[in-house]
Amino acid sequence: MTRLDTVIDRLKAQRSVLNAAAETLADTPGHILELGLGNGRTYDHLRHLFPDRDIYVFDMEVASHPDCRPDPAHLFLGPMVETLVSAADKLGPNAALVHADIGYGDRAATIRNVESLGPRIPALMRTGGIVLCDQSLDAIKALTAIALPADIAPGRYHAYRRE
Amino acid sequence: MTRLDTVIDRLKAQRSVLNAAAETLADTPGHILELGLGNGRTYDHLRHLFPDRDIYVFDMEVASHPDCRPDPAHLFLGPMVETLVSAADKLGPNAALVHADIGYGDRAATIRNVESLGPRIPALMRTGGIVLCDQSLDAIKALTAIALPADIAPGRYHAYRRE
Numbered sequence: 001m002t003r004l005d006t007v008i009d010r011l012k013a014q015r016s017v018l019n020a021a022a023e024t025l026a027d028t029p030g031h032i033l034e035l036g037l038g039n040g041r042t043y044d045h046l047r048h049l050f051p052d053r054d055i056y057v058f059d060m061e062v063a064s065h066p067d068c069r070p071d072p073a074h075l076f077l078g079p080m081v082e083t084l085v086s087a088a089d090k091l092g093p094n095a096a097l098v099h100a101d102i103g104y105g106d107r108a109a110t111i112r113n114v115e116s117l118g119p120r121i122p123a124l125m126r127t128g129g130i131v132l133c134d135q136s137l138d139a140i141k142a143l144t145a146i147a148l149p150a151d152i153a154p155g156r157y158h159a160y161r162r163e
Numbered sequence: 164m165t166r167l168d169t170v171i172d173r174l175k176a177q178r179s180v181l182n183a184a185a186e187t188l189a190d191t192p193g194h195i196l197e198l199g200l201g202n203g204r205t206y207d208h209l210r211h212l213f214p215d216r217d218i219y220v221f222d223m224e225v226a227s228h229p230d231c232r233p234d235p236a237h238l239f240l241g242p243m244v245e246t247l248v249s250a251a252d253k254l255g256p257n258a259a260l261v262h263a264d265i266g267y268g269d270r271a272a273t274i275r276n277v278e279s280l281g282p283r284i285p286a287l288m289r290t291g292g293i294v295l296c297d298q299s300l301d302a303i304k305a306l307t308a309i310a311l312p313a314d315i316a317p318g319r320y321h322a323y324r325r326e
Contacts, residue, residue: 003231004208008174015167045167065268068166105228125196 002041003129010032013156018134022049022162030096031056031124033087035080035117040068042099056091058083084120100133110135117148125162128138133158176319177264178208180295183312184260184322185212193259193289194219196250197242200282203231205262219254221246247283258288263296273298288325296321 001009027072031054032042043064046055058076062069076083098121103110114135121131122142130146136158137143143160164172196215198207208228209218221239225232229308239246243265261284266273277278277298284294293309299321306323 002211003202003228004174004178007204008171008178011167011174015171018167020201039166041166041170042303045165048165061287065166 002064008157009153013152014042016046016149016151017157017159018042018049019098019129021132025096025130028096028126028128030094030129031091033058033095033098033124035043035054035084035098035100035102037062037064037068037070038101043070046099054098056087056095058087079124081116081120084117084124088120088123093123093126096129097129098125098129098133100131100135101126102161104133122162127162129162131158131160131162172316173319176315177205179312179314180320181205181208181212181262184293184295188259188293191259191289191291192198193257193292194254196258196261198247198261198263200227200231200233200264201264202223203227205232206290207220207231209262213260219250219258221250223283227274244279244283247280247287251283251286252272253315254287256286256289261288261292261294261296263298266297268281285325290325292325294323294325296319 032046032050032110034046034055034057037043037057037059043055043057054074055070056074056076057070058080061077062075076087081162100121102113102117104113118137122140129145134157137160138145142163144163146161147161148159149158167185195209195213195279197209197218197220200206200220200222206218206220217237218233219237220233220241221243224240225238243281263284265276265280267276267299281300281303285303294300300323301308305326307326309322311320311322
């Protein structure tokens with residue numbers, strides 16, 4: 001596998017898990033949380049899948065394509081370890097879907113990020129909501145692992161249900 | 164098509180044209196030129212496809228993954244409008260393949276880039292060499308358009324033979 005192969009696999013897996021979650025959540029109300037805006041590709045896909053829902057985005061700053069920018073009312077800018085807490089105060093436990101791409105190239109930094117952000121996610125979610133994450137959140141007791149679409153390679157993505 | 168769909172299509176097309184060019188060029192000697200290193204994904208794919216050839220890379224600076232960095236002897240750093248000329252002096256017309264991802268999000272900047280870089284490419288290539296470009300180089304007389312793999316959507320990529 002070259003890095004070109006790897007990124008194609010990763011993006012296809014991301015699209016597959018998002019599309020599957022949209023079907024699963026068709027009858028589950030609630031808003032959408034996107035942890036990490038980046039260039040806005042995933043945000044663009046989310047607003048296509050969930051055109052009638054509020055999509056709140058968390059990032060340090062807005063660096064996305066100009067046409068993939070949430071309005072200020074749907075942005076939580078700053079360190080996520082802080083904004084996830086203020087968002088829980090403001091929005092309550094009402095998210096139907098959390099998509100969290102929180103890994104880095106650096107393994108140690110990824111572990112620290114998962115340990116600091118993961119425990120803050122359940123307070124934002126409604127029962128039956130889904131978390132999709134590029135990292136394992138198995139350590140979070142309020143989340144139960146659920147099956148991924150059949151085309152996802154093991155370990156590529158992680159999916160959970162908020163109990 | 165969302166931006167996520169678009170990038171998946173674009174990267175799959177890139178892989179497909181690179182793989183097809185490697186087969187076509189199996190019996191054509193010559194080195195490889197990569198215009199734009201970026202994060203090094205395509206470079207990584209090229210060195211997998213052409214393990215025994217020199218791969219020269221052009222970019223303003225090295226910003227790739229640490230494990231996707233050419234050695235200094237295979238790097239031409241600086242404005243490509245200058246480094247393509249100095250590379251032609253140093254390497255001669257000996258490239259079998261030029262891969263040029265030279266488009267920007269900004270259409271006007273892309274046109275300027277194509278107009279300034281495109282005419283400098285043929286001097287680097289041997290007869291029968293292939294140019295793969297995300298932009299049309301139809302205006303370059305020394306290049307003749309050739310067929311793309313069947314799975315490439317029209318306009319997604321452009322392929323040429325150096326006459």
